[in-house]
Amino acid sequence: MERVRDVTELPKAHLHLHFTGSMRPATLLELADKHGVRLPDALTDALSGGHSPKLRATDERGWFRFQRLYDAARSCLREPEDIQRLVREAAEEDLRDGSGWLEIQVDPTSYAPRLGGLIPALEIILDAVDTTVRETGLGMRVLVAANRMKHPLDARTLARLAVRYADRGVVGFGLSNDERRGMARDFDRAFAIARDGGLLSAPHGGELTGPASVRDCLDDLAADRIGHGVRAAEDPRLLKRLADRQITCEVCPASNVALGVYEKPQDVPLRTLFDAGVPLALGADDPLLFGSRLAAQYEIARRYHGFTDAELAELARQSVRGSAAPEDIKAKLLSGVDAWIGAVPPGED
Template identity: 85%
Template sequence: MRQYLGMASVRDLRLLPKAHLHLHFTGSMRSGTLLELADKYGVHLPDALSGGEPPKLRATDERGWFRFQRLYDMARSCLREPEDIQRLVREAAEEDLRDGSRWLEIQVDPTSYAPRLGGLIPALEIILDAVDTTVRETGLDMRVLVAANRMKHPLDARTLARLAVRYQHRGIVGFGLSNDERRGFARDFDRAFAIARDGGLLAAPHGGELAGPASVRDCLQDLRAARIGHGVRAAEDPRLMERLAQAGVTCEVCPASNVALGVYDSLEEVPLRTLWDAGVPMALGADDPLLFGSRLAEQYEIARRYHGFTDAELAELARQSVRASAAPEDVRDKLLLDIDAWLES
């Protein structure tokens, strides 16, 4: 671990303005909210979700990933009414604001909520209404990234891509692809991503977490990704890192979740320095705080404490998150100035 000096003068990372580009919908929930909703609907939660501590997970094998997905699905089953959705979105915004986020792109697969919210389109509209209300009430600039599920048929992804483009005017800014990247091929979803890109949406599929560098290359070649969800395994391939750096493709790196899911055994092993030294742009994200136990500011603290990132380097990480976002130019410019002000303070 690199040591950093001048502890008394280290700046508060919660005051560092930043963009948050990798946060999943149900995974953003507060644990206390989950307990209250489970009680409201009579849902019996396993100890892993009700014990007050993040569950012990290791998703690098099939059984581990199944357990992670089962816990996530159980938490999602407690979101049954529009007011539950509104509460989740508002609390996610409150947590982000507390951590210095000024721009949040929250990721959601509306098909997962459709059965309890009246169908696919009603579910998406309820989610977008909740985001609109939260933006007005909290002041956080918040947008939505619609994500297809890699475990479902590519035709479902095309339907979602068309729907995302149709509702772009309501604050949808991107299209993603989530779930176990070891399953299937990125190219199976190329048509869905073409629909999204042609409609003006940013392409941000997951890759390079549970699967290795090849999954990142597939996202670049087959899906023409502008951002990669996670992408840390690119550190195993110097040529791939060079390609990401030259193309300016940002990796949405989530250090705490990488360790929680067993991709790396310790926070020191997450290759933040390797990616940084290769010039790969990064946007730190919290992924699923409900299951991994830490939110956005803590990811920056990990970079500081375990990888020796200076305040100047942390400010540049924040700038990279802003540059990779879908924020309008005037919002980006203001954020970049505020980051400079944080560093000069």
């Protein structure tokens, strides 16, 4: 049997990780106890038992249930030290999985009521990232994301704030939550503000809705990256457009299955996207709720889609190229990928 290389040792970038969703299950349970928060039974039963809650968000009721669990977890983040702990632990998990660069996605308005307001909330988050970078050595930045369930004017306010803090570690602007709600074009002004301020455009699209939502992100929001984007596989012309323009899709295989977008890991169109030349950046999305972190996404590509070590190395390169990392960090990570694929797998020497 052919020996394979350890994917946790493959240098890579992580471009799709949500803030609360990055939390360790044990941390959530401890914070809930600390603050006297009663979490939903569906969450505590699953996490206490060492497994993920049962989720399916392909209908609005299912999405509401998913969002309820996420909101309950977020309500446990109440003090600056909670934020610091989350960021530090997210970095530690990423380092364990071979990540050399992490762009963590957050809507600071969700944390503002408990952290003294919108600006203090973002500053607390950015301070936590600064401290974590110094202490762990992981390259880490923030992608500020608007909520498409809220008014587009709120997104403009958030875009201006994100630009204001571009020199403090904000590198991109996103659009999250249920993509079946709100049109991408409603948020075009917010994204124009972000792009004019030098931020990457990285909205969600092509997960719960079809290829049209990916096209809308390209046409209306001038996306540099697409959060998810897997449904583009249903449209060959769109695949070619993404490949020709080298628009990176942040694909999160485990969450696609957990949310019911695809029935089984082998149904996620990783191979279709990869073979079409669409750059991919595998991501964990919300490991708190989906149960698997970054390296596990590479294992899915290997186990269910037949990706060779050379192809996994190319996936890692694509994640690095699609990131907002400085050129020297990109070069270091890409060199590390070459070293990983150049090394002899265990048992073959």
